Amino acid sequence: MPSTSKSSSKSKLILTTGNYASAEGAIAVGCRFFAGYPITPSSEIAHYMSRRLPQVGGSFIQMEDELASIVAVVGASYAGVKAMTATSGPGLSLMAETVGLGFMLEAPMVIVTVMRGGPSTGQPTKASQSDVMQTRYLSHGDYEMIVLAPATVQECYDFSIKAFNLAEKYRTPVIVATDGIVGQMMEPVSYHSNFEVITRKGPQVPPDKYQPFEVLDDDLVPGMATAGSEYNFYVTGLTHDNTGSPDMTPEREIELVKRLCDKIRRARPDINDWEEKYLEDAETVILSYGINSRGNPEAVAQARKKGHKVGYVRLKTIWPFPDELMERFGKLGVKKVLVTEMNYGQIIREVERFRHLGFSVSGLLVPTTIPFSPAFIYEGLMKEVNR
Amino acid sequence: MTTSNEVFVPDLDYPEDHPLHGRLNLNRFIFCPGCLIGTAITSITTCLVERGLTPKDYAIVSGIGCTGRSSGCFKAPAFHATHGRAIPFATGLKLANPDLEVFVLSGDGDLFAIGGNHFIHACRRNVEINVICNNNGIYGMTGGQCAPTTSIGDFTSTSPYGNIEPPFNLVSLAAAAGASFVARWPGYDTLRLRESIFKAMDNPGFSFIEVLAPCFTQYGRKNKRGDAVKMLEWLREMVVIDKNCPPHEAEYSHENQRIVCGEFVNNPREGFSEKIKKLRETAQSRKK
Amino acid sequence: MLNSKRTPMLEPPKADKEYEIKVYTDICDGCELCVEFCPCNVLEIDMDSFNSRMLHYVKASALDKCTGCKQCERICPTVSIMVLEKEVPQEDK
Incomplete structure (x- = not known):
């Protein structure tokens, strides 16, 4: 480890x-x-x-x-x-x-x-x-x-x-x-x-038995030798076997790509992180990330003062996309998700993948270069709430 | 479903009594029989063995292409980088671990077409790496396309009517960019090549050795130069060894039948990682 | 031919030395570079036998002509040929 x-x-x-x-x-x-x-x-x-x-x-x-x-x-x-x-x-x-x-x-x-x-x-x-x-x-x-x-x-x-x-x-x-x-x-x-x-995890076996891409742990991460150590290794951008030798068989491509992707996919609960507020009773949720999320607390506080059941979520890790958060939306009975982004629609496409969980997805998408003001977010939120 | 070829491939290795035992992985020699890339690999390895360096003291970096596959032949920390990026990879290695003797072994297309910018900047910076360029004047692995070192009039896959672009003269380029050791040898002249590899290892800065290793499979076939041995004869007739030639006069011309070989620059000066070491001392003394 | 023009790069062999040539037959690709580079025509490709990769390999057919210049050893892309010194018992003295 x-x-x-x-x-x-x-x-x-x-x-x-x-x-x-x-x-x-x-x-x-x-x-x-x-x-x-x-x-x-x-x-x-x-x-x-x-x-x-x-x-x-x-x-x-x-x-x-x-x-x-x-x-x-x-x-x-x-x-x-x-x-x-x-x-x-x-x-x-x-x-x-x-x-x-x-x-x-x-x-x-x-x-x-x-x-x-x-x-x-x-x-x-x-x-x-x-x-x-x-x-x-x-x-x-x-x-x-x-x-x-x-x-x-x-x-x-x-x-x-x-x-x-x-x-x-x-x-x-x-x-x-x-x-x-x-x-x-x-x-x-x-x-x-x-x-x-x-x-990083170092080599787990002595130099004569070391293979640079041999996985010995459940986390799919091989031990890494570095140049200047006793370990000899060859690393290549070609599809390689555990010893690092190029291997052009389809089986190896399948095995390698699956391992490399699963290494990250399996670790999603450890990697993913987000900030959420008022999600327990919210019917409409603002989803945003980065600088553009900083107007959300103000806009949501204004809306809640008026008695609307709204909440917000701020993604701290965008990728890998937090599927668990979407499942949480489904479980909590969120009705509408408003995605606010300073672009013309990117993360919203990821959220739209989860429409089957029972919420509608709409976006406040402006390819602008200044973050949205709380007033602008509030206006968009009200439109969504009253839709 | 399986589509892998069930061809018997014996596991090759040097026996215990061989001087290169444990230094090279023969199963990864994918080169055409007679190609001088192998000679360059064994020359470097022999020099490292004669210097008493073990694999923990050195690292090999290569780019993409025929010569790009050569790093896999070494039983040492060996890196197969992306196309053209062998030199920056080696720069990163060297700066992060200045004790390593870093060799870049790559082809002319890799180092001078896609990686040309990195080459001249590494010369300028005088990073302590040894760059050995196997110049075969063509893109061998991708199917014999025109390279920046292909001579005017030569036929390649992408110059079917004869090449119209003048080639780079690699040693002039390296010398002009500020490399502190520059040599050019035909690949068959292993004795002089090895002498230069020793000098490159002794040089505290950036060393560049161009090795002429003609490609008979692609270049020889398209230009009717014959097989491996005939191409070396053809090369030998053009090679002129002139040790005192200034680098800008080191002609590389197939039309004039003249390729000047020798050591053109041997001007040791302080390397980049040494300078960084001094910079750290300055920075730390100013902090106080 | 190359070998007709080349002269050995090392000094001529001493009288009390003989050489033996060791070929690692499995590693040899049979590329003929050593055959062509040998200045004394010591080597030839053995057309009667194959190695484990079904390739003909080189053999020393005229070992007595070897001067120990090691040109074959250095040019070999895989160092599958080695020139070794053989001490001759000095009976004259």
């Missing part, structure tokens, strides 16, 4: 931006390698890392492009170091291929993507939630992605820590999808050290 250690000490409250908090969270949990390429609005993470990483004995490198950044991160991960990169939509598009490699090689790594308006160059200095599907279906092939969506600067810090822990625990790339506003706004943050640090 992955080794864990718990630490705690007094925490201080400081005023900082989401991007700095993301970077500091990564350093707090043990990230010692950052390779990146400047892109608005994520550049501050690289700024912070270039200053802080040498102080803590890490390596910062500004690569020639995003393609190189993400590959260097995979390389560093296989040298046994916790590694990350940060980018925004266009850069994430360039990283797509290697995220697939990271999933195939089972390399723990973290990518912070600070979402901005798109498509193409879009609105670099503004926020958006239009990359939600991109974070899930980034690379080609069949795979599962873990994506966390912080809504506050404090969560930027906490989710960086959580992302590294999930990446190390399940040996998979993890994306933290913040956005231009959360990344660049300032809020008081506690840089606490009251968290668990998970480090």
Whole structure:
């Protein structure tokens, strides 16, 4: 099992931006390698890392492009170091291929993507939630992605820590999808050290018996050897058998893809997390995530004052999609789900898959670059309640 | 349903008394018999063995293609990266674990077409990796397409009327980009190649060795150059060894029948991970 | 031919040395590179036998001509041929 250690000490409250908090969270949990390429609005993470990483004995490198950044991160991960990169939509598009490699090689790594308006160059200095599907279906092939969506600067810090822990625990790339506003706004943050640090599972057998993709535990995660140890291994992006040798049989493809996907799917109860309020008696529920969820408490409080049975849910992990939450909606007898997103309809399609559980799904979907105000959400909510 | 081929494949390994026992995985040698990629692999391995390095001291990274499959032949930490990304992968490895001797063994299409940008930036940065490029002037594995190193007039799958693009001169490119060790040898000249591999390992910065390993299966067939041995004869007639040639004059031309080989740059300077080490000291002293 | 033009890269063998050539027949692909590169025509492909992969392999047919230049060993893509020194008993002294 992955080794864990718990630490705690007094925490201080400081005023900082989401991007700095993301970077500091990564350093707090043990990230010692950052390779990146400047892109608005994520550049501050690289700024912070270039200053802080040498102080803590890490390596910062500004690569020639995003393609190189993400590959260097995979390389560093296989040298046994916790590694990350940060980018925004266009850069994430360039990283797509290697995220697939990271999933195939089972390399723990973290990518912070600070979402901005798109498509193409879009609105670099503004926020958006239009990359939600991109974070899930980034690379080609069949795979599962873990994506966390912080809504506050404090969560930027906490989710960086959580992302590294999930990446190390399940040996998979993890994306933290913040956005231009959360990344660049300032809020008081506690840089606490009251968290668990998970480090990857090492090889469980002596070097002569070691096979890099041999699964010995129920969690489907093989022990990971790193370059520079006594262990010899070959890892390839080709479909491989347990020894790492390329294997072009259909049986092997089935076995490998199933294991890699099941590794994440089975762990959904451990990964998925959301915040909910008034769900017990709610007939109409607002479902949102990220910066756009911050108007919900106000809008819902207004509606409840008027006697409407409404509640709200904020997804903290977008992917893998929390099917359990939808089942909970069904059990609690939710009648209507209103999905609010700063895009033209992405997560709503996932929610629509669960209509058979007895609720109707509608959306408040605007491809805007500023978050919805409580008044706008309230208006949309009232329309939905009275429909 | 099963569609796997039930062909008997014997499990190959070197016997205990062989000097390369435990260093190479012969079952992953997928190369055409007579291809000099194998010679490059065994040359590197022999040099590592002669230096007394064990697999925990080194790592091999390769990209995609014929030479891309070579990393699997090593019994060591070996990585088969995505197409063109062998050098950044090696950069990440080296920076995260500076004690490793990192070798990149990849082809000309991988390193200079899709990965050309990474190559020149690694030269500029002087990362302490040894890049060995198997230059066969063609995309072998994907079916013999035109590469950035294919000479003018040569026939490939995508240049059926003869190639019209001038090729890269790899050693000039590497030298101009700032590599601190640059050499070019024909793949059959193993003695000089091994000397250069030793020098590359001694060099504190980025080392680049171009190995000429003609592809008889794709290139030879399409250009009527004959089999493996005939192609090496053809290559041998073009090769001129000139150790004092400046890199920008190191001609690589099939039309002029002249390929200048030798060591063109040997200018050791401080590598990138050493600089990062010093940067850390500066950062930590300023913090106080 | 290549072998007609090449000269051995190592110094000429000493008088008190003989060489034996060891071929790891299963590993040999029969690519003929060593046959062509041998400056003394020591090697040939054995057309009468097969290895476990049903390939013809190389054999030393004129071992007495071997000068120990090890060109075959270095050019072999799989190092399936090795040149070993054999000490000759010095009876003259």
